[in-house]
Amino acid sequence: MMLRVLLRKEILLEMRSREILVSMITFGAAVVLLYAFSFRPSPEILRQFAPGLLWTVVLFVSVLALHRSHSLEKEFDAFSLTLSAPVDRSTLFLSKWFGNFLMLLISQVILLPLFFLFLQLPFPSMPGAFIGLLILVDLGISSAGSLLSGAVMRARVNEFLLPLLLFPMVTPLMISAVKSTAAVMESQPFSQWKLWLQLIVSFIIVFGLVGYLIYDHVCEE
């Protein structure tokens, strides 16, 4: 119930300002263009690189949403409205998590076609598996990212601390994402990339749980 209220606020805020999605999409498109200009070798080589390029774009873009999701709470001291209300902080974490997840997903709806179009790559032959993977990895990035962005929101240099803490923290997720995306793009059987999927799911569970349990200690003022 309360989760719905909080989530609706996150979405309403974005609908009114549009700053997160606009910045994510323009930045993401710029990176994709840059890749297209810098890597113009033979298509086979690019196809090998594609999963890695794809996930670096996603990770770079996600930092914008993750950072903004907590820094917008600082304007007008708006966070105090939610913090002083009878709201469970764990629910607050879930709302940040799913809110960020939604931003990632929406930005990808636009960025992914651009990625495949500009880099002249064929869309993965198993679209269902590919999209499923995308959803899971987005859930993973936003779980760890929401916790960390909440943690550093009051630090002086939070815009650079966030990627600094986030990138090493999500390396296992990124490795699994790249590996499994490569497998999906080459239409390998599920048994070949089952392990990577398990790793992604355990990452989501671990960080979802840690965030749910200790977000209360993180968010203050």
Next chain:
Amino acid sequence: MTYKYFAYFLSAFLVIFAVLFGWIYSIYRREKELLDEYRRLSSED
């Protein structure tokens, strides 16, 4: 019995030794500074 690769072992050992002693020394210096300041402050009282 030859001591092939001895230089590699020696450099690894010296690095460990230097890093650890550098650390101990830096702690010692910081402690000394604090204690000096403490003595200065308490003698002023």
Next chain:
Amino acid sequence: MMESFYSKAGNRIMAIAISVLWLVVLYLVLAVTRIDPDQQMAQKIFYYHVPSAWTAGIAFLAVAVSGGFYLFTQNEKWDHLGLASAELGTLFCALVLITGPIWAKPIWGEPWSWEPRLTTVLIMFLIYIGYFLLRQFGEIGERTRRVSAVIGIAAFVNVPIIYVSVKFWSAEAQLHPQPGMSQQPADVYWTFILSLITFTLLFVHLLRNRLHLLKLQSQMSRMRDDI
């Protein structure tokens, strides 16, 4: 009331005991343990490399545990334990990252390979660099302590996932020796165990030294407050 760490006799004795152990280990490593026919002296880096990794592991566990205790008790001493362990853990992590390539240069022919354990240690090292930057740039206070406790916990629960992922990521690069210690001959085994003990004792000693300094620092800042 404010005294130097080595003014206590117990700490002096401990320092001397560790130094003696250190020399004994060095003697055993140089003169007693057998020489590997292929790797020769380079193999002996192992007696320092593995205990360093082990110490870093204990240290990071200590960071996570004291982080948990700090969140629940708000007692400053847990924060001190967490910070001191994180510093020492990163220090030993650095030793692992330096000695690893020194060994790998002659044996693998190249100093760095994306080998799972090396990679895990490197990632942990990077996470803790972030931890210190947070402590540096966050304001000094309760909030920063709380947040670093959270980072310490998150970093540690991440270790198994990192390890498994890098292990299968570069499965072809698994050159890292996997010695089963119990099958080793007695000279190798006991030298290794003694080195492990020496490093553990050294870690505890350095930790207590650092904690003592942290205590002095917070006493001092209270004193500056009063004046």
Next chain:
Amino acid sequence: MLSIENVSKRFGAAAVLNGASMRVGHSESVGLVGKNGSGKSTLLRIVSRILFCDGGSIDWDGQSLLGSDVTLRRSLLYLGHEPGFYPALSASENLHYLADLYGVERSSALIAEKLEEVGLDSFRKGPIRNYSRGMLQRLLLAKALMLQWSLLLMDEPTTGLDSDGMELLSALIASWRKEGRSLLIISHDNAWISAHVDRMYVLEEGKIKSREGGMSAPHHSDLVTAV
């Protein structure tokens, strides 16, 4: 009854609150004054659980407000010195969200009515980012009108208000007092605050000193030195 016992809070090296204790009884209006930076706002934010305290206890009718049980918080309402609304949303959207958070009725007609009561009905739409200080203060009053509460915590409620706004504020405070609700008001304006409270506390060096009076405050010179 709100009882604050021995609350302490440090920001880095500086102790802002150092064992502050005070009480606000049922249907009582209490003022809290003190110099700039004496920790008045910090104390109010701790009571509202926006900030954590380092030590001490805060109870509402014998139950701790510091735990994770949030249902108790329904009885308290915090009106901060900063607006505490989302600047990108309009006045009615902010109030909608607020009503949902506290689980009270939230029809558009009701919200329009509350906004009219505080004189903001013509600014209902459009983001509040461009509101003046006084308008934001009026919006905070609408917040208090929207919700059911037994204790209102107000931090400098007069900031930016014009003379109409001041009258509105005084009228609202008077009616709330008549209804028997409790108020805890922070202000630097002694003349204004003493007209609206039964009792007054002074916050000095992190501790709270009690001053009797309010309406009949005879210790004006004392208060002036305290401010």
